[in-house]
Structure formats: structure tokens, C-alpha cells
Amino acid sequence: MSPQRVLLLGATGETGGSILEGLLEDTDSFIVEVLVRPSSADKPQVQKLVERGVKIRVVDIEGSAEAVVENLAGIDVLISAIDAMGQLAQLGLATAAKKAGIKRFVPCAFTTVAPPGGVMGLRDSKEEVYQHIRRLYLPYTIIDVGYWHQISFPTLPSGRVDYAAFATPSVDIHAGGTAPTMLTDLRDIGPFVARIIKDPRTLNQSVVTYSDVLSENDIFKLLEEMSGETIQPKHVSADEIIAARVRAAAKVKAEPANRMAHMMTFITDYQYSKYVRGDNTPTYAAYLGYLDARELYPDFRPRSFKEYVGELLEGKAVKPYQFKNWG
Numbered sequence: 001m002s003p004q005r006v007l008l009l010g011a012t013g014e015t016g017g018s019i020l021e022g023l024l025e026d027t028d029s030f031i032v033e034v035l036v037r038p039s040s041a042d043k044p045q046v047q048k049l050v051e052r053g054v055k056i057r058v059v060d061i062e063g064s065a066e067a068v069v070e071n072l073a074g075i076d077v078l079i080s081a082i083d084a085m086g087q088l089a090q091l092g093l094a095t096a097a098k099k100a101g102i103k104r105f106v107p108c109a110f111t112t113v114a115p116p117g118g119v120m121g122l123r124d125s126k127e128e129v130y131q132h133i134r135r136l137y138l139p140y141t142i143i144d145v146g147y148w149h150q151i152s153f154p155t156l157p158s159g160r161v162d163y164a165a166f167a168t169p170s171v172d173i174h175a176g177g178t179a180p181t182m183l184t185d186l187r188d189i190g191p192f193v194a195r196i197i198k199d200p201r202t203l204n205q206s207v208v209t210y211s212d213v214l215s216e217n218d219i220f221k222l223l224e225e226m227s228g229e230t231i232q233p234k235h236v237s238a239d240e241i242i243a244a245r246v247r248a249a250a251k252v253k254a255e256p257a258n259r260m261a262h263m264m265t266f267i268t269d270y271q272y273s274k275y276v277r278g279d280n281t282p283t284y285a286a287y288l289g290y291l292d293a294r295e296l297y298p299d300f301r302p303r304s305f306k307e308y309v310g311e312l313l314e315g316k317a318v319k320p321y322q323f324k325n326w327g
């Protein structure tokens with residue numbers, strides 16, 4: 001079979017960067033090109049992609065609709081790994097994808113499993129895009145991944161894992177810490193996506209990936225056992241999470257342009273969904289109609305959370321978002 005021509009939006013980001021590497025590993029199956037917005041065309045990260053021989057298509061997905069359609073010419077699969085705040089910019093992209101005859105659109109999911117409709121605002125903005133895709137009758141695949149290993153570990157009293165931590169200290173245990181939750185190593189999103197987008201079984205389906213299903217109590221115990229340190233956790237009750245979520249939503253309503261306020265709604269919604277409701281599990285994913293990537297691709301062994309912690313303790317983990325401008 002001739003290779004599929006894939007256009008990836010978000011290759012300079014965390015999720016998109018993983019997807020890029022996963023696709024570039026399989027040159028028999030994919031010819032990979034990258035969609036870049038005009039304001040980022042001269043970024044060093046984009047220049048590095050050019051140096052690696054990746055073809056770049058520069059277009060503003062919120063600009064002229066014709067220009068977007070033109071820039072999708074010849075593409076079989078379009079993948080979006082746009083950041084959390086940018087979800088609705090995909091509405092016009094989906095319309096253009098339909099006009100351009102894209103054979104499979106992978107909109108930006110890549111999050112935890114949660115139901116639509118008021119549990120997670122982020123999920124609901126993604127859902128708006130999915131509903132638009134279905135109205136267009138555009139072929140699609142939705143891929144969710146649980147929570148990344150890279151943002152799922154507590155910090156240690158010695159400070160030895162602070163170098164890779166998104167926030168320090170990070171010792172909160174939510175709602176008793178008993179809810180199991182699916183985890184995927186950020187680096188394994190790409191290899192999973194590569195398998196999923198060449199698989200006819202996943203067309204017009206949702207798929208979930210994970211390496212482990214662990215509670216926060218499991219994770220803290222593992223870190224303590226592997227490090228020999230004792231973590232003093234800070235317990236955050238379900239009621240406190242719910243109250244923080246209400247406060248965060250009120251702040252966004254009062255200050256819609258405040259990006260940090262939006263970040264707080266993302267964080268508190270994740271906590272509510274994962275730890276209070278307990279949504280992010282394989283059983284609930286199956287109930288919502290997801291296919292299980294572990295069952296589809298038994299040949300692929302994702303990196304376990306324990307392996308990741310081993311790397312973390314050896315000082316070999318990489319902190320996400322090192323080049324991100326949060327402004």
C-alpha cells in the first residue's frame with residue numbers, strides 16, 4: 001500500500017511533538033508534513049523541523065477559508081494537536097477538511113476519558129468540534145490518552161525530582177486518592193497514533209490508550225518504595241475540589257480573557273472528573289464506546305509508569321513545556 005500523506009498541526013508542542021516522532025518512525029506508512037501558523041513560521045523549533053527534512057505548510061487556520069482548503073490539497077490524514085485554549089479554531093479547519101476531501105481527521109482530543117456535558121469545560125469545547133465533524137459527515141478518529149506520566153508524579157522531600165516537575169511542591173492527594181486513572185507516557189502517544197491512523201477498524205471511532213491504571217495512593221506508594229523517601233501528602237477533599245471548581249468557573253465568567261483563570265478551570269475540572277467522579281478508567285471508556293488501543297495493538301508495549309519513575313529518579317526525565325510561552 002502506498003504511504004498516507006499526513007498533515008500534523010501542533011508539531012512544535014508536547015502532544016504534537018510525540019505524534020511527529022511516532023509518524024517519522026514509520027516512513028513505509030507515512031509521508032509527514034506539518035501545518036504551521038504564519039506567526040510561528042520563523043520559530044527555531046520550526047526551523048529545526050525544516051532541517052530534518054519535514055515539509056511545512058504555512059497557513060492561518062482562522063484566516064481565509066479558501067487558503068486553508070488549498071493548503072490541505074493532497075493530504076489523506078489531518079491530525080490536530082492544538083493547545084487546550086485553541087479548540088474552537090478547529091471548527092473552520094474541519095469545514096476545510098471536508099471541502100478538501102480529507103480521508104480521516106483526527107481532531108485534538110488527547111485528554112482523559114470524561115463524558116460530555118458539564119463535567120469538563122475542555123471536554124465540552126472538544127465535543128463542540130466532534131459534533132461539527134459529525135454534522136459535516138467527515139471521516140474522523142478521536143484519540144484519548146488518559147493523563148501523561150510526565151505530570152502524574154508527586155515531588156519528593158529531597159527535591160530530587162523537582163527538575164522534571166510541572167509544579168513544586170506537588171504532594172496533593174485528591175478525594176482520598178483511591179480513584180483508578182489511566183496513564184500514558186507522553187512519548188507513547190505518537191507510536192499509538194501511528195498504529196491507530198492506519199487501522200480501518202478505528203475509522204469514525206473513539207480510541208483510548210494507556211499503559212497503567214493507577215490511583216494516586218498507588219502512585220505515592222510507588223514513588224516512596226522506589227526512592228526510599230517518605231512523602232507528606234496534603235489531602236484535598238471532594239468538597240474542596242468541587243468548591244475550587246465553582247470558584248474557577250466564576251472567575252472565567254467574570255474575566256473571559258484571563259488565560260490563567262481558564263487554566264484553573266482545566267485543572268479543577270480534571271480533578272473533579274478523575275478523582276471525584278472517577279471517569280478516567282477503561283471500564284467507563286468502554287461504556288462511552290471507546291475502543292481499547294491495548295486490545296487493538298497487543299504487539300505494542302507502552303512504557304509503564306514504573307519505568308518512567310525509574311528514569312525520573314535517575315535524573316533522565318524531561319520536563320514538559322520547556323519552550324512554551326504561557327502569555
Ligand SMILES: NC(=O)c1ccc[n+]([C@@H]2O[C@H](COP(=O)([O-])OP(=O)(O)OC[C@H]3O[C@@H](n4cnc5c(N)ncnc54)[C@H](OP(=O)(O)O)[C@@H]3O)[C@@H](O)[C@H]2O)c1
Nearest residue numbers: 010011012013014015037040082083084110111146147148
Ligand atoms: N492527557 C494529558 O495529560 C494532557 C496534558 C496536557 C495537554 N493535553 C491535551 O493535549 C492537547 C495538546 O496540548 P499540548 O499541551 O500538547 O499543546 P502545546 O504543547 O501547548 O502545543 C500546542 C501546539 O499547537 C500549535 N498551535 C496552536 N494554535 C495554533 C494555530 N492557530 N495554528 C497552528 N498551530 C497552532 C502550537 O504551535 P506554535 O508553535 O505556533 O505555538 C503548538 O505546536 C490539548 O488540547 C490538551 O487537551 C492532555
